[in-house]
Amino acid sequence: MNKILTALYACSLLTLGACKKDFLNTVPADKVSDENFWKTEKDANAGVSAVYNDLQNNDVFGLYVYNDGLTPSAYIWDDGGTGFGPVAKGNMNAFTSSVANKFKALYNGIYRANLALEKLPGVSMTAATNHRLVAEVTFLRALYYYQLTDFYGDVPLITKTLKLGDPLPGKETRANLLAFIIKEAGAAADSLPKSYAAALVGHATQGAALTLKAKAQLMAKQYADAAATCQAISGLGYDLYTDYRNMFISTAAENNVEVIFDVQYIAPGLNQGSLLDKRLSTRSSFSSGWSNVYASVNLVNNYEMKNGKAITESGSGYDPANPYNNRDPRLDYTIVRPGASWKGIPYEKLRLDNAATFTGYLTRKYVLEVDGFGAGDSPLNFIIFRYADVLLMLAEAQNEAVGPDATVYTAINKVRARKGVEMPEIPAGKSKEEMRNIIRHERMIEFAMEGTYYSDIRRWGIATQLMNGLVVTNIAGQQIDKINFVDAFNLWPLPQVELDLNSNLVQNPNYAK
Template sequence: MIRKMKKIYIITSVLLLSAIVSCKKDFLERPPLNVVSETTFWKNANDVYLAVNGVYSQLPGDDMVYDDAAADNAHAQYPWESSATDVSSGNVNSTLDAGWGFTGIGRANYFLDNADKVTAIDKTLLDRYKAEVRFIRANAYFWMLCKFGDVPLITKTVTLGEENVPRTPRVQVLKFVVDELDAIAKILPQSYAGGKPNEKGRITKGAALALKARAHLYEGQWQLAADAAGQVMTLGYDLFKVTAEDALSAKDDYSVWVDFTNADDQKKFRLGLRSYEALFQQANEGNIEVILDRQRIPQQDANFLNTLLPSGDLGGWGSIAPTQELVNSYPSYKTGDLITPPSPAQRAAWYKAKDPAFKNEYKNRDPRFYASILFDGNPWNAIEDDYSFKWTEGAGNTALTGYSVRKMVDPKIYRDQIDNHANNILIRYAEVLLTYAEAKNELTGPDATVYDALDKIRTRAGMPVIDRTKYATQETLRALIRNERRIELAIEGQRYMDIRRWKIAPQVMKPIYSIADAAKPIQERTWTDKLYLMPIPQAQIDLSKGVLKQNSGY
């Protein structure tokens, strides 16, 4: 991903894959006590178990939020946290590192080169371990080719003198990724029973097929994307739902924001909101919607979302702030159609004058809006008694757009004053349904299966189903699918590639403003077509002695 801030991930394995050493056979030399020696490792099944767990630490984590801030969904105000501030502004040159790195790939290769040394292990289990590691390597390569295009395809441990590898054409890298996912999908189980070495949260057949569907979707290979998504749709996943609110959430008064027709309407709205927000909370991790997540160890391996996303009034940094354009994309709760927002100048005038008309913009919106965006007046008793968000312009650790992120912030963790250890969801079933809907619509136009996939997502959120008369053409349904994907997957890291593969980046990457000022942007944003790919860091080109060649425009 594009984040540069360093974190220490504590894993239940040893940090062996980057610290293996060899010792001469001399009686004065002993295996070091603070690292794992290659001469004493790879002896038994537990060594393999520890090694594969070490590779899992290379899965992405909460870094994903910065990819939305590198696109038009959010603003990253601190350039020292990530490359998103520079990428979104268009201020990109070869000094920038947008995520070029081979640590995960190197660890995976090392494991795959050495795991067969252990003979005292069940072959079926060893093959499964290797499939898990092959997935992590394929995922790393997939994100590298998304960001950089051609990348060196390295499938074995690199020794001194072999490190300068030229870039492999992206079509070959993509083929490698898809072929790997095809092969390991035949090896990996659909689920795990639990307990060592079958812990829940390990990579599954569904994860391999879902990543394959994503790869084909990004490439515009519609039939292959629809087929892979269709396979995932037979594996027993579903959308996460709650059937009741807790006592704190029930205190939120949404009657000031939504014109409910009756008690049933209000219940539908509230359960849609609660279902959507709760699927990301630690209490519900590993739920039926999760296909792949970055596992966190309670009390040891925290994520930083409760710090990065909220503003200072909730102890956060306001690192990532929703843009007005993301806010505008949430449709009407009443009709399911997009709303017509006020002009930026009118909004700013209402805000400055404290005119009641300012809040009308936030009424009768998609329940996912209230679950995802903190706007002036949004109630949230689950995080603090009688809390409602109030933006304070210019306050410390405050998002600059006038909005903060509520989605993926865990209120119970905040109340308990402990770190957030919720797993980071990397692939979930809603994305698969959206992939299927987009691919099928691009192939053949609307059909019942496309509407059904979209209606499942909307129904879970408490929204009306799609008007099949109004959205009866490929073009009208395409626009709806793209918007549905934007709001359903907001701040989950998909928007960066979506605006590039749809070729809409030149239109959407424009200056952003706060709710209080329509004249002075909080960030200037410009687009040039070189930004479809990120630069290879010049330092890496220099280290390669010119073997690596730079992307066009840098």
């Protein structure tokens, strides 16, 4: 499959280095090319798999949880060579490797999607299968564009494969990109099934396309439309999974009733495993992990008491001598803290030296608690969309559109009432602004160490307020870093290599040329 994908990606470059016209027109009989591929249904499925393949890329969703290290929720000390360090510390520029790699990876997915959409209509298969595959690819292309505009703002909108010598387009506005995504996601939803048989689990569904549509509507501040889309998703049969902890650490919990769309991994031994387990698990002698991203003291302090009160609130019952007693259960489902254990090993033994954790906390989500898997060999799927996100998007959109009505309370309280979490309901009588802050806090907690909070705080326009001058401490209160975040960082810069190649591109504001 890797050879096929490489050949597909390279097919437009096959003429490079040729010196005779008849040679250029020769179809290689022993190699995969546009001329001898995209003939059968098997070819079509392989080509569509290539579009899905980019979801696993480290710079797309492979290491998406690293985004929490760009927020007050987590800290990146060692980025493991990913290039996230400069972004986290406030040293991002057009030459930062993660900036260039994400841009390239997303457009690679778009190139493959455009190629598939051009070739699928000519492939011999049933009309129903062709229709579904086109809808899947349409969704994936829209998803890649959503990631691009989320991180970079205005970017080129390319909807066909470009040949050598074709003019390179300039930037399209975020507003137009979001309109494109909303339209494409909606069209995909109309043609995708609600679910699949076991053999096709992991393929895009109607719910996945509608969730993407809702996210784009929310970013576009089309609040009433976003709420309506979320209501439509709520009628598709999704529900909250009853085991929050195991949803992220057990293969037995994969593809459950809450999962709307995820990145599928297979391991061990097939070279299709996830890197997250290796990169997030402890560095201690009990594990060969790299512990690249640490939950922050700020995040831990934001978990409420079991009675729903903040730890700083009068009557909360918070005891500084026993700080983890009677807290929101999601704390222990997400983080390994003093007094807890991992794989049955007490925290105190895990933390043998400072390399084990700089903040004093270790990550539990997406870290297997079974043995037998090596680096890049975790079978755990990474969840991109889940139903809790839809409920909290519904609460946010409805609150912004009409204020905190019964729909808002029902949605947020359902998330808090999940079996095993069972946090108190939000008291009635909240103002729109009060509810807005409650919803934002709930998203921080519910999706902690999943990577989504970074997009949230930039979408809400509060990233600079939260991040600039943020002092990162450890459990003992000692400062370990101070973050620089300027307004320009709400958008990543366009990679310098792209600016050099395309004179029609203009750098994002306030980045040095």
